[in-house]
Amino acid sequence: MEVVLEYVDNDVELEITDDSDTDATISLSSIEDAMEVIAADQAIETYNVTGAGVKIGQLEAACPDTSGVFVNPNGCNTLQRVKNSSTGMYEMVESPHADNVHLIMSTIAPDATYYATGFYNSNSVSASAITFFQAVEWLLAQGVNIINMSAGYYDDDILNKYDDMSRWVDHIAYNHDVHFVKSAGNYHWKTNPEKKISSPGMAYNIITVGATAMTAPYEIESYSAYNGDGIGRYVFRTNKPDICAPGNFAGKIGTSYSTPLVTATIALLCDYRPYLKTRQHTVKAILAASTGKETRKYVSDQNDFAIYGAGIVDARAAIWLIKRERFTYQTGTISARGEIKTYEMEVTSSDTCMRVALAYANRIKFAEGEEHDPNATPMEEILMADLTLTVYAPNGDYVTSAMAFGKNLLVVQFDPRLHYGPGTYIIEVKVQEEGDNERPVNFGLAWR
Secondary structure, three states: OOOEEEEOOOOOOOOOOOOOOOOOOOOHHHHHHHHHHOOHHHHHHHHOOOOOOOEEEEEEOOEOOOOOOOOOOOOEEEOOOEEEOOOOOEEOOEOHHHHHHHHHHHHHOOOOEEEEEEOOOOOOOOEEOOOHHHHHHHHHHOOOOEEEEOEEEEOOOOOOOOOHHHHHHHHHHHHOOOEEEEEOOEOEOOOEOOOOOOEOOOOOOOEEEEEEOOOOOOOEOOOEOOEOOOOEHHHOEOOEOOEEEEOEEOOEEOHHHHHHHHHHHHHHHHHHOHHHHHOHHHHHHHHHHOOEHHHOOOOOOOOOHHHHOOOEOOHHHHHHHHHOOOEOOOOEEEOOOOOEEEEEEEEOOOOOOEEEEEEEOOOEEOOOOOOOOOOOOOOEEOOOOEEEEEEEOOOOOEEEEEOOOOOOEEEEEEOOOOOOOOEEEEEEEEEEEOOHHHOOEEEEEEEO
């Protein structure tokens, strides 16, 4: 099977929209517009975060122009990986697409340290290719905390599927403590006519990002891919995307450009609290609990959750949540069926809408020595447990809950003013269906 790698934008040709002499197609003003939508500008001003101390890896078919205005002050370290068949020399391959992705991230998180590498399949340039797996390995060797992948693999056999690449990325994200942020994919009349999630976007342990409009009411873009069918415990399929962000930058559009907004937001969070670098599921829960704009309404039992995920990322609200310690510091663990973990949630008279998010892991284990071999078969690929999220009022009354087979991001929401008022609410996490061998499940929990 020959799988096609494509950029996850719509490749609209535009005139240069800034004052540089480069081939950029995204203007700084459009990035500023997006920062306002996701409240990154407010987060930076209020909490003095710039991505300092965070390493971000950029993974797609090519690298940003390291000699141009797109490189942030700390530079962008690149892997020379393509051999020119005519000269025999290994050369850097750059692209405007990679420039734009890097520009978005480095504008929001200028003090992060950036690494970029590309990979090619047999349809690409006449050169000796570095594989996707080798590219990821190089980024891991640099010690990156976050990997941004604004590209995807398209083929009928892997779209909307939990394929071998998704399994491998789940392993990488879980065992190497790296945040992996992936574009959901876009509609294409030939390669993706049904707007399905491109590979490895169906991986459980990553954050898959959809694209919304830049202006109110911030509706999902018509091209943004999603998985809204066939959810089931025994077929390894979950809702995607997990979250969304604006994807239209003055006409240059795609989930390619919504994804670096989320990556940069995670960098701001990790700058604010460095221990979040290794709290992948807690960060996903924080982002889902703190979504903003008109999309701060999507919860697990709604049909639109399959299209929007939890809604538009809100950087300022996410850090506000962290500052007030409305999340689990450590990743929780739970195993046997019926086991219960509880957490107290203080609701004040000023809280008018409470969101609670639970994100948990899919654990895959490879044999020693084969954990970096993309052709290896997992030694253990257990059936992931299903957890239930329930909220109880201060008087013990049931408030709301969520449980869905095969999904590992649950979000509930309620207005405490309607019945229960302020006080100490109880959040309950329970194993509804245990995984194989009662394997403990790691989870993160957040509320706002």
